[in-house]
Amino acid sequence: MPRVALDQFVQSCLVEEIQITNEIEGVHSSHKDIVDVMEKTASSKVQQRLQGIVQKYNLLRNKNHNISLQKCQDVRKLYDELVGEEVIASDPKNVHNGILFRRDSVSVYKGRTAILCS
Numbered sequence: 001m002p003r004v005a006l007d008q009f010v011q012s013c014l015v016e017e018i019q020i021t022n023e024i025e026g027v028h029s030s031h032k033d034i035v036d037v038m039e040k041t042a043s044s045k046v047q048q049r050l051q052g053i054v055q056k057y058n059l060l061r062n063k064n065h066n067i068s069l070q071k072c073q074d075v076r077k078l079y080d081e082l083v084g085e086e087v088i089a090s091d092p093k094n095v096h097n098g099i100l101f102r103r104d105s106v107s108v109y110k111g112r113t114a115i116l117c118s
Contacts, residue, residue, distance in 0.1 A: 025087045
């Protein structure tokens with residue numbers, strides 16, 4: 001596969017993953033917004049809102065950069081860096097009220113059907 005096609009495929013996968021992650025957390029982000037942030041053509045408001053998550057996903061693609069996920073604290077730190085501020089900004093009720101994660105159960109819905117409950 002040509003390098004250009006592979007890069008386009010990887011970007012498409014990243015955009016979809018970021019959209020799904022944001023949807024789960026209740027943060028609205030359009031395909032165009034995410035692509036604009038990746039290409040550094042987004043408005044400053046959109047750039048500020050989505051830049052953290054785009055940067056982290058790009059770091060995950062970099063083979064020379066390791067993100068430690070050995071402890072629960074590492075997962076929480078990564079979450080905060082990826083989407084923490086956006087989640088709270090979109091709805092203050094989504095703030096984590098437990099020590100590391102939400103104290104209460106959380107459900108992810110597709111339409112009206114719960115597809116994941118914890």
